[in-house]
Amino acid sequence: MKKRIYLVEDDEVLSEGLVLLLRDEGYDVTSFTDASEMAVSNDDPPDCYILDYWLPEDDGMRIAQRLRQNKKTKNIPIVMISASQAALQSGENLSSIDAFFAKPFPIRSFLSAIKHLTG
Amino acid sequence: MKPAPISDRLLRPILDAFLYGITVQNASGDLVYMNQAAAQLMGFSSQKTPLRKGADGVRSGFLMYDAEGNHFPADRLPGRLVIKTHTPHTATIRFRKPPSTKDHWTLVTAVPVFTGDTLEGVVNVLHDYTKHARSDALHKQVQEHENTLRMALDVANMGVWDWEIPGNTFSWSDGTKPRRSLTRGNKQGTFRQFLNHIHVKDREAVRRVILDAGKKRGKFEAEFRIPGRGKSHRWMLKRGEILTDKKGRPARMIGVGMDSTRQKKMEAELAEGNRKFRAVFNSTNVAMFITDTRLRILESNTAASRLFFPSLRSLSRLGVPEEVSTLNGDNELIITTKEGVTKTLEYRVHPSFLPGKHLFVFHDITSRADEDQRREHLLGIASHELRTPLASIKAFIALLKRKYLKKEYEGMTAYIEKIDETSDSVVRLVNDFLDIARIRENRLELYREQIDLNTLVRELAADLQLTIPTHTLHVRGTISTPVEADRQRISQVLINIIKNAVKYSPDADSVIIRLSDRNGSPRISIRDFGIGIEKSEQKKIFRMYYKVHAKSHKRIYGLGAGLFIARTIMERHNGSIKIQSKPGEGSTFHIDLPISSKP
Numbered sequence: 001m002k003k004r005i006y007l008v009e010d011d012e013v014l015s016e017g018l019v020l021l022l023r024d025e026g027y028d029v030t031s032f033t034d035a036s037e038m039a040v041s042n043d044d045p046p047d048c049y050i051l052d053y054w055l056p057e058d059d060g061m062r063i064a065q066r067l068r069q070n071k072k073t074k075n076i077p078i079v080m081i082s083a084s085q086a087a088l089q090s091g092e093n094l095s096s097i098d099a100f101f102a103k104p105f106p107i108r109s110f111l112s113a114i115k116h117l118t119g
Numbered sequence: 120m121k122p123a124p125i126s127d128r129l130l131r132p133i134l135d136a137f138l139y140g141i142t143v144q145n146a147s148g149d150l151v152y153m154n155q156a157a158a159q160l161m162g163f164s165s166q167k168t169p170l171r172k173g174a175d176g177v178r179s180g181f182l183m184y185d186a187e188g189n190h191f192p193a194d195r196l197p198g199r200l201v202i203k204t205h206t207p208h209t210a211t212i213r214f215r216k217p218p219s220t221k222d223h224w225t226l227v228t229a230v231p232v233f234t235g236d237t238l239e240g241v242v243n244v245l246h247d248y249t250k251h252a253r254s255d256a257l258h259k260q261v262q263e264h265e266n267t268l269r270m271a272l273d274v275a276n277m278g279v280w281d282w283e284i285p286g287n288t289f290s291w292s293d294g295t296k297p298r299r300s301l302t303r304g305n306k307q308g309t310f311r312q313f314l315n316h317i318h319v320k321d322r323e324a325v326r327r328v329i330l331d332a333g334k335k336r337g338k339f340e341a342e343f344r345i346p347g348r349g350k351s352h353r354w355m356l357k358r359g360e361i362l363t364d365k366k367g368r369p370a371r372m373i374g375v376g377m378d379s380t381r382q383k384k385m386e387a388e389l390a391e392g393n394r395k396f397r398a399v400f401n402s403t404n405v406a407m408f409i410t411d412t413r414l415r416i417l418e419s420n421t422a423a424s425r426l427f428f429p430s431l432r433s434l435s436r437l438g439v440p441e442e443v444s445t446l447n448g449d450n451e452l453i454i455t456t457k458e459g460v461t462k463t464l465e466y467r468v469h470p471s472f473l474p475g476k477h478l479f480v481f482h483d484i485t486s487r488a489d490e491d492q493r494r495e496h497l498l499g500i501a502s503h504e505l506r507t508p509l510a511s512i513k514a515f516i517a518l519l520k521r522k523y524l525k526k527e528y529e530g531m532t533a534y535i536e537k538i539d540e541t542s543d544s545v546v547r548l549v550n551d552f553l554d555i556a557r558i559r560e561n562r563l564e565l566y567r568e569q570i571d572l573n574t575l576v577r578e579l580a581a582d583l584q585l586t587i588p589t590h591t592l593h594v595r596g597t598i599s600t601p602v603e604a605d606r607q608r609i610s611q612v613l614i615n616i617i618k619n620a621v622k623y624s625p626d627a628d629s630v631i632i633r634l635s636d637r638n639g640s641p642r643i644s645i646r647d648f649g650i651g652i653e654k655s656e657q658k659k660i661f662r663m664y665y666k667v668h669a670k671s672h673k674r675i676y677g678l679g680a681g682l683f684i685a686r687t688i689m690e691r692h693n694g695s696i697k698i699q700s701k702p703g704e705g706s707t708f709h710i711d712l713p714i715s716s717k718p
Binding site: 011013014017018020021024083084102103104105106107108 | 503504506507508509510511513514516517521546549
């Protein structure tokens with residue numbers, strides 16, 4: 001069975017590129033431009049979340065924290081992608097995420113991290 | 120005809136009247152007669168006292184010297200020699216009769232008196248010429264001294280003046296003409312006349328100085344003008360001293376004068392030059408310091424005290440290196456002023472502009488630096504905005520590679536690789552811009568964790584080796600202590616240096632990365648066998664926007680800020696990065712980390 005990934009990224013071009021790559025890698029990818037579109041209380045959560053740090057309505061870190069608080073999603077790996085290193089610099093608690101990639105990231109290591117986390 | 124013998128009674132008064140001393144000894148040397156002059160000369164109170172055997176008039180206690188001042192032995196007395204040799208003798212004897220301290224200069228002539236062939240006795244004639252000897256020698260001495268002094272005074276363009284106070288006779292010279300006498304100037308008159316000779320404006324002051332010195336019996340100095348033709352005047356500097364008489368009253372005032380016109384003129388020129396320098400020094404808005412060789416501040420101008428803390432004692436405190444020879448051209452310095460404002464300064468040093476002194480000139484380039492910073496800030500924002508599109512480009516390139524890196528699309532492969540390489544250059548540029556913006560805005564922060572450099576360096580080298588087909592990366596040695604450092608930033612530095620090593624050694628095939636404990640601190644040395652860097656360039660490569668001009672090389676993408684960023688990262692770790700290089704032999708970069716880098 002294919003591994004399922006939820007991708008939340010507001011930049012449509014990047015979102016499209018990543019979706020195509022991940023599908024090519026054999027993942028079942030669902031993409032959202034906003035976290036509100038993503039049903040957090042989904043009874044059937046994915047195998048991995050990929051979240052953009054900066055989103056129009058919400059920020060990735062808050063979503064990550066909500067996912068960690070939910071019984072059903074608390075053990076699902078979260079990969080954070082960000083155009084800024086602010087997430088790192090602010091000294092925020094990074095314990096809620098499993099991997100962090102600053103844009104533009106090397107595709108090879110990005111994909112191998114997801115493979116490792118969903119494996 | 121034989122002359123009639125003169126009776127003894129008649130002879131004695133005649134002999135006593137003689138100014139010369141005359142003594143007679145018998146053949147045994149006993150003194151049998153002396154006239155009055157001889158008795159006086161030899162210090163006898165009466166002519167009869169000494170007439171005893173064996174005593175030729177030389178009393179014990181007599182001190183006798185020859186003309187040169189050596190001891191004169193008694194057996195060389197002319198009288199004794201005459202008795203021995205029967206021939207006349209003469210000698211100059213200086214003798215003294217203690218307790219008197221006076222020397223008598225005496226010419227002694229002794230002649231034998233015979234009766235037939237038998238020596239009857241000796242007649243001595245003593246000529247006391249003390250007075251003449253004294254005045255002759257003294258006169259000669261004085262004359263010699265005077266000549267020397269006069270020559271010296273003439274050479275030094277000095278004059279003499281002499282005021283004999285009781286007689287109010289003043290003599291002076293103006294120091295411009297040779298004098299015939301030491302104590303006489305070529306002008307003479309009363310004290311009043313001397314004063315009249317002085318410029319009216321200085322007259323009263325000179326009078327007061329001299330009279331004051333007279334009252335205090337001391338030395339004095341006065342400088343005054345002597346009117347010349349027209350409006351010109353000469354400056355004279357006179358120094359003098361009061362001589363007192365036996366009763367301690369001022370009797371004479373004597374001194375030397377010097378024509379100080381030239382000195383005065385030079386002083387004035389010097390003062391003018393100094394005033395001009397001061398005016399420029401203090402009115403410019405360029406901060407200047409004069410320091411000693413240890414950079415201790417000797418002098419600073421108004422602009423400097425406006426800009427820096429007045430308590431600043433040494434430029435070393437600002438981080439200016441003591442080895443000023445390393446500071447050629449412009450150097451940059453960032454300071455916080457007393458108002459708490461951050462300023463960017465550019466400075467230059469003129470080493471040893473005076474013996475043992477350096478001149479430092481500081482320009483405030485804050486506005487220029489601010490502009491740079493604004494530009495960098497904008498670039499930072501722009502770069503930030505470029506990140507997401509670049510991520511998209513990279514994603515689509517990856518997709519393209521998947522589809523077209525196959526045999527049937529052979530032509531396409533090269534294009535895709537070119538796009539990929541170019542996008543990598545843009546990524547590097549963007550990262551450099553962002554790093555510079557972070558450094559400038561002091562936002563470059565470190566995320567320290569404990570790192571085993573052995574593992575980090577070996578893994579990193581293995582990763583890099585995949586992208587470097589031309590060179591083999593050899594990792595050697597070990598580091599025994601772990602460090603507290605930012606893994607990503609240290610990796611960034613290493614990647615930068617290793618890539619540079621490859622880039623600048625196109626004809627070599629290896630790069631050596633050596634790990635060692637240098638005095639217990641971790642050191643990573645990266646050695647290449649490339650073009651190397653001139654000594655004069657070595658300092659500059661760590662500055663911003665520096666790029667090695669290698670004509671044989673194709674243009675290399677990048678800001679040339681890589682080493683500047685690397686240096687900053689190492690400095691934030693309290694570590695350092697240094698270069699050792701010889702043109703044509705390659706370079707070694709040493710990356711040093713402290714044992715425990717504390718934040």
